[in-house]
Amino acid sequence: xxxxxxxxxxxxxxxxxxxxxxxxxxxxxxxxxxxxxxxxxxxxxxxxxxxxxxxxxxxxxxxxxxxxxxxxxxxxxxxxxxxxxxxxxxxxxxxxxxxxxxxxxxxxxxxxxxxxxxxxxxxxxxxxxxxxxxxxxxxxxxxxxxxxxxxxxxxxxxxxxxxxxxxxxxxxxxxxxxxxxxxxxxxxxxxxxxxxxxxxxxxxxxxxxxxxxxxxxxxxxxxxxxxxxxxxxxxxxxxxxxxxxxxxxxxxxxxxxxxxxxxxxxxxxxxxxxxxxxxxxx
Numbered sequence: 001x002x003x004x005x006x007x008x009x010x011x012x013x014x015x016x017x018x019x020x021x022x023x024x025x026x027x028x029x030x031x032x033x034x035x036x037x038x039x040x041x042x043x044x045x046x047x048x049x050x051x052x053x054x055x056x057x058x059x060x061x062x063x064x065x066x067x068x069x070x071x072x073x074x075x076x077x078x079x080x081x082x083x084x085x086x087x088x089x090x091x092x093x094x095x096x097x098x099x100x101x102x103x104x105x106x107x108x109x110x111x112x113x114x115x116x117x118x119x120x121x122x123x124x125x126x127x128x129x130x131x132x133x134x135x136x137x138x139x140x141x142x143x144x145x146x147x148x149x150x151x152x153x154x155x156x157x158x159x160x161x162x163x164x165x166x167x168x169x170x171x172x173x174x175x176x177x178x179x180x181x182x183x184x185x186x187x188x189x190x191x192x193x194x195x196x197x198x199x200x201x202x203x204x205x206x207x208x209x210x211x212x213x214x215x216x217x218x219x220x221x222x223x224x225x226x227x228x229x230x231x232x233x234x235x236x237x238x239x240x241x242x243x244x245x246x247x248x249x250x251x252x253x254x255x256x257x258x259x260x261x262x263x264x265x266x267x268x269x270x271x272x273x274x275x276x277x278x279x280x281x282x
Contacts (some may be wrong), residue, residue, distance in 0.1 A: 039128055039135040043094060044087070051276045052098050053079035054233075056247055058271030059107070063250070069108035073115065075249075075269055077102045079281075084123075093125040098142065104257050116259035120146045122162075129167070137167040137174070144180075148258040156258035158192055159183040166279065172208065174279040176217070177201045193222045195254035195261045197229060204279045211237040213245070213275070217282055221254065229253025235273055247273035 055078055062071035079100040089095060100120040106113050124142030128135060142164065147157035164178040179199040184192050202217030212235070219229040230252045235245035251267045 036130045036133045036135060039130075043128055049080065049082050051079065051274065052081035052281055053077065053100055054273050054275055054280045055079055056249070056271060056273035058247060058249055058269035058273075060267060060269030063252075063266040063268050070106065071267075072108050074105040074107050075103070075267075076105070076271075089125065091127060093127045096124055096126055096140075098122040098124065098144075102257070104259075116148055116257040118146060118148050118258050120144060124162075135168075137165065139163070139165040146258065150259070153188065154259065155185070155188045156192075156261065157185045158189070158196075164281075166281065168279075172206050174204045175202070176204070176279075176282055178282065189258075189261060192255075192261055195221060197221045197255065200282065202231075202282060206279065209240075211240065213279075215280075219253070219255070229255055235275065243274055245273050245275060247271050 057074070057076040059074045060072065061067040065071060077100065079098075081099075082097045084095045084097055098121065102118045102120070104115040104117075106115050122142045122144035124140050124144075126138055126140045129137045129139060140163070142162045143159075144162055145157070145159050148155070150156065160180040160182040162178055162180040164176070166174055166176050168174050177200070182193060182198075184190060197219035198221075200217060200219040202215055204213065204215035206213045213233075214235070215231075215233045217231045217233075219231075221227045221229065232250045234248040237243075237245045247270065249269050251265055251269075254264055255261045256265045256267070
């Protein structure tokens with residue numbers, strides 16, 4: 001794929017995300033409390049296309065080692081969801097199709113090579129959760145595949161059944177957890193779980209004005225010691241009604257990309273992010 005075509009695709013998809021935001025988010029009766037009736041009405045609408053995880057474009061260097069062309073790069077992510085059912089399924093669940101694509105782009109090197117491109121499609125059931133007639137979060141059961149589209153010794157792939165939950169502690173704070181049962185490629189990346197992890201959890205905070213958000217996510221690698229991968233994110237919305245934020249992401253650990261899953265990374269990147277209306281999925 002040519003550089004020009006890649007940029008055009010990215011811009012078109014970002015425009016589509018923004019255009020569909022009003023159809024892809026859960027609305028409440030006021031800014032702070034999401035009542036059950038409003039949430040159910042939104043879930044019961046016709047299938048819609050919208051954001052799944054954060055969609056971002058960020059650039060920055062490695063932290064610690066000497067900054068070079070090879071360890072300073074662009075990372076961008078495109079993540080979307082499509083509801084596949086018109087009405088509620090048994091146990092008040094909804095069927096979704098998910099797709100996330102993450103790319104590592106060495107823009108400082110000659111010819112701007114793409115270092116790695118990770119594809120993560122999935123299909124799953126999502127159940128909204130209510131307590132005392134208030135929306136408090138959701139739980140999802142997802143079948144996922146992730147691979148980098150390479151062949152031979154550069155091939156990386158795995159599959160998993162994931163159980164994820166996002167719970168509002170209050171209207172400004174959300175806690176998140178996800179655990180998975182994996183099927184790992186035994187030929188090219190048999191030790192992937194030693195680096196990619198077996199479960200993750202995190203917490204997100206949104207300011208009262210909804211212009212500032214921060215989150216910390218920890219992924220536990222396999223083993224009984226306290227080894228983990230950590231992601232810290234900060235975002236600030238410059239225009240109150242805009243959905244684009246200035247974005248800072250710090251990654252520390254292994255498994256940031258599939259190709260180099262067993263290599264340690266400490267990376268600080270800055271750019272912009274397009275977020276769901278409330279808290280993001282991970």
